[in-house]
Amino acid sequence: MASSEEYLFEYKGCYFIKTLITPEYLDTLEDFEIRESDVFLVTYPKSGTVWTQNILSLIYHEGHQNGTEEADLIDRVPWLECKFRNVDYATRTSPRLFATHLPYYLVPKGLRNGRAKVIYVARNPKDALVSYYHYSKLNIYIKDAQDFDILMESFLAGKVPAGLWLDHIDGWSTHRDNFNILFLTYEEMKKDLRSSVLKICNFLGKSLPETKVDDIVDKASFDKMRVDPRTNYETIAPDILDNTKGHFLRKGTIGDWKNIMTVAQSERFDSIFKERMEKLPFKFCWDIKDEL
Numbered sequence: 001m002a003s004s005e006e007y008l009f010e011y012k013g014c015y016f017i018k019t020l021i022t023p024e025y026l027d028t029l030e031d032f033e034i035r036e037s038d039v040f041l042v043t044y045p046k047s048g049t050v051w052t053q054n055i056l057s058l059i060y061h062e063g064h065q066n067g068t069e070e071a072d073l074i075d076r077v078p079w080l081e082c083k084f085r086n087v088d089y090a091t092r093t094s095p096r097l098f099a100t101h102l103p104y105y106l107v108p109k110g111l112r113n114g115r116a117k118v119i120y121v122a123r124n125p126k127d128a129l130v131s132y133y134h135y136s137k138l139n140i141y142i143k144d145a146q147d148f149d150i151l152m153e154s155f156l157a158g159k160v161p162a163g164l165w166l167d168h169i170d171g172w173s174t175h176r177d178n179f180n181i182l183f184l185t186y187e188e189m190k191k192d193l194r195s196s197v198l199k200i201c202n203f204l205g206k207s208l209p210e211t212k213v214d215d216i217v218d219k220a221s222f223d224k225m226r227v228d229p230r231t232n233y234e235t236i237a238p239d240i241l242d243n244t245k246g247h248f249l250r251k252g253t254i255g256d257w258k259n260i261m262t263v264a265q266s267e268r269f270d271s272i273f274k275e276r277m278e279k280l281p282f283k284f285c286w287d288i289k290d291e292l
């Protein structure tokens, strides 16, 4: 079984997948020119990226809302540090929407200076880990994830794409004053999607009619997104994602970690994560029945 070192590389204290991202390209991002109208969605992997990409796309792209625009979600809201389709981001028309998993200190300096808007979506890390475990079976490049115990150790050591979950969220949260940023959690989106969509619209200065908001909430539901090949990432090349092994939109719930993690694994997880998590200014819920 390949170890995480074989498919990841380290860049300035963070980890990236070798075949998708290069250090040379990451070097260029510091000076990537930011426009005030840009919107960046920041997430740790498996925390609701595609979900929020879809919401942003629905808010901004009339054609998407009306079903007239034939574009993949990954092209509407492309991944900053990974150019799947070799598009020149600098020539895209405004407002540009991006998604990124970068830690705060690796994003373009224009973003760190408060230009442009940032939406950070966080998810409870046990569910993010379990989601990553299942996703690893689809992603051709992730090699060490077949055994949950091994993957959990890599996750707890931060030797996974985007590095240590704690560092990622702590870094963004501690430096929030440098950014024009809205924090949301996967759990609050799951509990009350309409309020989350309204929060996003409010932050972006978009005042949409009630019916449009209703439509976005409907189109961003798990069931609708799962049957749409563009939002279920079935249009990503099969040499990156093998959709015969599962679905990108898998379960879409809170607390699925309980179906995989043993009590001993959960306790080990807590022994490493709990202390730092308690200092974070976020409330996560660990079960779909828990109040937020």
Ligand code: A3P
Pocket (backbone or CB within 6 Å): 043, 044, 045, 046, 047, 048, 049, 050, 051, 127, 130, 131, 132, 134, 190, 220, 221, 222, 223, 225, 248, 249, 250, 251, 252, 253, 256
């Ligand atoms: P699960 O594997 O737990 O189902 P990301 O896009 O950051 O990789 O996150 C993927 C996770 O978000 C998956 O979690 C996926 O099912 C979930 N997700 C995507 N769209 C969703 C939606 N509309 N509602 C709820 N969860 C969603």
